[in-house]
Amino acid sequence: MQVLYAFLVGPFVQMGQAPVFFAEVVINGLLTGVMYSLVALGFVLIYKASGTFNFAQGVMVLFAALTLVGLMEHGVPVWLALILTVAVMVVLAFAIERLMLRPLINQEQIILFMATIGLTFFLEGFGELLWGSNVKRLDIGVPDRSFEVGGMLLNQFDLFAAAIGAALVAGLAVFFQKTPIGRALRAVADDHQAALSVGIPLKTIWVVVWSVAGIVAMVAGIMWGAKSGVQFSLSLIALKALPVLILGGFTSVPGAIIGGLIIGVGEKVAEVYWGPLVGGAIENWFAYVLALVFLLFRPQGLFGERIIERV
Amino acid sequence: MTSARQLGDILLKVEDVSLSFGGVKALEHVSFDVREREIRAIIGPNGAGKSSMLNVINGFYQPQEGTIMYRGRSHRHMRPHEAASEGIARTFQNIALFRGMSTLDNLMTGRNLKMKKNLLWQALYLGPARREEIEHREFVEHIIDFLEIQAIRKTPVGRLPYGLQKRVELGRALAAEPSLLLLDEPMAGMNTEEKEDMCRFVLDVNDEFGTTIILIEHDMGVVMDISDRVVVLDYGRKIADGMPDDVRTNSEVIEAYLGVMH
CATH class of the missing domain: 3.40.50.300 (P-loop containing nucleotide triphosphate hydrolases)
Known part of the structure; x- marks a missing residue:
């Protein structure tokens, strides 16, 4: 009885007793969630347009951050380094289209997926070759300070990151749903041959998508890199994006956003209120368990396109 | 005859x-x-x-x-x-529609090559690109009337019965004039x-x-x-x-x- 009370009632009583603290936990969860969304978004973009899971997305985050830091270490000012990094990601997109996607056109998805694994190793090695493998500090001039609003402790950098992330995400959502290019992108995602037959230029679409995914990776890399340093483990945040994708659905931009927010808030709330009951560290596994539950009951995710099979 | x-x-x-x-x-x-x-x-x-x-x-x-x-x-x-x-427009033996998209969006992809405004305008979706979109939408509505598929305008084509899918595919080809x-x-x-x-x-x-x-x-x-x-x-x-x-x-x-x- 007591155990049941502790798990099922106790935490909610705590939430009710200190609503301001609860709000602080939720807001901090949302801020982290935006960062997850950002990483997941890169996956969704490429999955939509090439129908393949891009294993290299995590490394693209690392590679972009490394390039930015590397340039800044050579005395390039921040704004110029940002522009140059964007340019590098666009060039990378062209190279990927020419050297990887074009030769593999009309192949099975699993083959493209294997190719992205190859791309992962290449980018990892290439990044280290260019910029070295030391942990680097990334300072983009936004202070990592906390301040108090109405009794809640908020972090300035987190707010900044969330604002940037939210703007990017909103822009991309409109881009996909409302513009003709967005429509062409979705068309390519659905059927390559049909897209070709109505004259949608596959190559252009791929370059656009991989460029955008590269830029999203860069933003994610900057945000995470500035928090925890630019190092190899940055490429592992991609793992955190997987549960986000399972929640939101691989094909949905709004899904990636909401999935990220749910996981961000969920793991913070679980950690603070249920953590003490099981000895903490819920944050590390909460997202994966949630993903597992979703796989069992709603495999297409919250917003994924319904899987309709005709037999 | x-x-x-x-x-x-x-x-x-x-x-x-x-x-x-x-x-x-x-x-x-x-x-x-x-x-x-x-x-x-x-x-x-x-x-x-x-x-x-x-x-x-x-x-x-x-x-x-x-x-x-x-x-x-x-x-x-x-x-x-x-x-x-x-x-040259075509349909396929095994229907090749964009299954996740609505009938309307499928037909609009057929207008792809008729869209003159460049990528940047389209991406920003401002003034001229938006006007252009409306013109194409009008044309597509004619085809929808012609093929008598008004009722399924907003339906994702993956959910349509086979015969209608074939008709939508014809519509997409026709949208390209x-x-x-x-x-x-x-x-x-x-x-x-x-x-x-x-x-x-x-x-x-x-x-x-x-x-x-x-x-x-x-x-x-x-x-x-x-x-x-x-x-x-x-x-x-x-x-x-x-x-x-x-x-x-x-x-x-x-x-x-x-x-x-x-």
Whole structure:
């Protein structure tokens, strides 16, 4: 009885007793969630347009951050380094289209997926070759300070990151749903041959998508890199994006956003209120368990396109 | 009935086209022409190379030999993008729609090449690009009315029944205002009523828009009724070419379809 009370009632009583603290936990969860969304978004973009899971997305985050830091270490000012990094990601997109996607056109998805694994190793090695493998500090001039609003402790950098992330995400959502290019992108995602037959230029679409995914990776890399340093483990945040994708659905931009927010808030709330009951560290596994539950009951995710099979 | 119609100049001329995949010969020295405003049928038993022929015409396959003359210009082979921008639109034997998108969006993709504003404008979706979108939307609405698919405008096409999907696919091809329309078995798997509807649409498209049509079809009744001239393929070779009545009585065609007694 007591155990049941502790798990099922106790935490909610705590939430009710200190609503301001609860709000602080939720807001901090949302801020982290935006960062997850950002990483997941890169996956969704490429999955939509090439129908393949891009294993290299995590490394693209690392590679972009490394390039930015590397340039800044050579005395390039921040704004110029940002522009140059964007340019590098666009060039990378062209190279990927020419050297990887074009030769593999009309192949099975699993083959493209294997190719992205190859791309992962290449980018990892290439990044280290260019910029070295030391942990680097990334300072983009936004202070990592906390301040108090109405009794809640908020972090300035987190707010900044969330604002940037939210703007990017909103822009991309409109881009996909409302513009003709967005429509062409979705068309390519659905059927390559049909897209070709109505004259949608596959190559252009791929370059656009991989460029955008590269830029999203860069933003994610900057945000995470500035928090925890630019190092190899940055490429592992991609793992955190997987549960986000399972929640939101691989094909949905709004899904990636909401999935990220749910996981961000969920793991913070679980950690603070249920953590003490099981000895903490819920944050590390909460997202994966949630993903597992979703796989069992709603495999297409919250917003994924319904899987309709005709037999 | 239609055989007495006045046909225009030659729009497409396939000359001596051979296509093989490894050792398999899909097409061997096939030649025929298509005149403007004509409904040209390609018939033949399964595996005769009919779909391959369409794929050569719209550039999915590149033949090893031969040339394709389209609108007076000779090509070694076509490219899909080039074919589309020169007014060749098509449907597929196994429906190839954008399943996750609505009927309306599917038709709008057909307008893709008619959109003149460049990528940047489109990405920003400001003023001129938005006006352009509205114009294209109007055109697409005409096609929706023409094909009588108003009720499924917003439905994701993956959920539609087969017959309607075929109709949406025709709509997407028509949205491109094609001068040459390639239809790969538009009536396959349909019931009689759906077939009659589809026949009517094909004839109306030809009649109202003056669109030239190449049609692959297995239903001989349909072929004999609506086509002006018929090409017969068998094992990648052309075995007959002419008016429906001539083809029907051609002994080689009867052999190909019924088999020969040995």
